[in-house]
Structure formats: C-alpha cells, structure tokens
Amino acid sequence: MASETSEIELVFTEDTQLTKCMRIRALSLQQKNSKPQDGEKILKANEYIYRLDFSKQKLKFLWWTVHLKTPGKVVITGTSQHWTPDLTNLMTRQLLDPSAIFWKKTEQTEVDCNEADAQEFGERLCELAKIRKVMYFVLTFADGVEPSNVKCSIRFKA
Structure with a gap:
C-alpha cells in the first residue's frame, strides 16, 4: 500500500493575548523605572507574537508564502x-x-x-515540529509595513 503525501499550508496567526501580555510587561518596567532581566527580550512597538499550530509532526519544508500589500519589510x-x-x-x-x-x-x-536563510529556517521548523504542536515567532514590521498589510504562511509536505 502506497503512503499518501500531501501538502499542508500553515498560516501564521497573531497571538494577540501573548503580544498584549508582553507589552504590559514592557510598560510595567517603564512605569517602575526598572530594567528588564539580564537577557530578557522586550517587545518593541513594531514587534508582535505570532504562532504556528502543527497538525502533523513529520514534515518536509517546501516554501514560504509572504504577501506584502505595501512596500516594506x-x-x-x-x-x-x-x-x-x-x-x-x-x-x-x-x-x-x-x-x-x-x-x-x-x-x-x-x-x-534571503533564500538561503529562509530555506535553513524552514528546514529547522521541520525539526522542531517533530517535538512541538505549537511554535511561537516574533514578527518585526519595518519600513511602512504593518500587521494588517501582511499575510505569511509556510508550506510543507506531510
């Protein structure tokens, strides 16, 4: 019996709750005039937390699909x-x-x-998907791009 392989596309979805919590942390530090923990990542205004939910664990990276409605990065x-x-x-x-x-x-x-970095990152995601059901990302929007102007997904062969 031949094994079935199919393509799946996973869409990056903003985790608004987590982004909000991280912004509250930054605001709290600012209000208390405190410094973050040594090595702590504080979200900047143009950074948001997104997630991918892996429905399958054994994946082979195919390619990214990124649409920018406006010029930017x-x-x-x-x-x-x-x-x-x-x-x-x-x-x-x-x-x-x-x-x-x-x-x-x-x-x-x-x-x-940068195709080499995008390829390497995509392949790394496949390794991480073997042990994870969910993975989180920091998306940084620059040069005029905002979250509402971007659609990002990644395609895998299952």
Whole structure:
C-alpha cells in the first residue's frame, strides 16, 4: 500500500493575548523605572507574537508564502520558547537564527527574501515540529509595513 503525501499550508496567526501580555510587561518596567532581566527580550512597538499550530509532526519544508500589500519589510524570528501559563519572560537566547527576512520595494510587485536563510529556517521548523504542536515567532514590521498589510504562511509536505 502506497503512503499518501500531501501538502499542508500553515498560516501564521497573531497571538494577540501573548503580544498584549508582553507589552504590559514592557510598560510595567517603564512605569517602575526598572530594567528588564539580564537577557530578557522586550517587545518593541513594531514587534508582535505570532504562532504556528502543527497538525502533523513529520514534515518536509517546501516554501514560504509572504504577501506584502505595501512596500516594506517583515522579519520572522522563531523562538525556542515553550510558553507556560505564567507567561515566562522571553529571553534573547531563545531567539533562533537565522531569521527569515522578506521585503518589497516600491517598484516591485513580488516579495524578495534571503533564500538561503529562509530555506535553513524552514528546514529547522521541520525539526522542531517533530517535538512541538505549537511554535511561537516574533514578527518585526519595518519600513511602512504593518500587521494588517501582511499575510505569511509556510508550506510543507506531510
């Protein structure tokens, strides 16, 4: 009996609750005139937390699909963080390299990327998917791009 393989597309969805909690943490530090923990990642105004939910664990990376409605740039950085109910602070050492960087210039219709980094990052996601049902990402929007102007997904062969 031949095994079935199919493509699946996983869409990055903003985790508004987690983004909000991380912003509250930053605001709290600011109001108390405190410094973050050594190595703690504090979300900047142009950074948001997104997630991927893995419905299958054995995947082969195919490619990214990123649509930018306006010119600008989005940087997708994976985290090794396992979020817990107490919302453990995100530490910079938990950010994965390389990030996938996508951009669109004013005169372009297509989105560009650093293909080698995007490929390596996609393959790393397959490794992490073997042990995870959910993975979190920091998306950084720059040069005029905002979350409402971006759609990101990643395709795998299952």
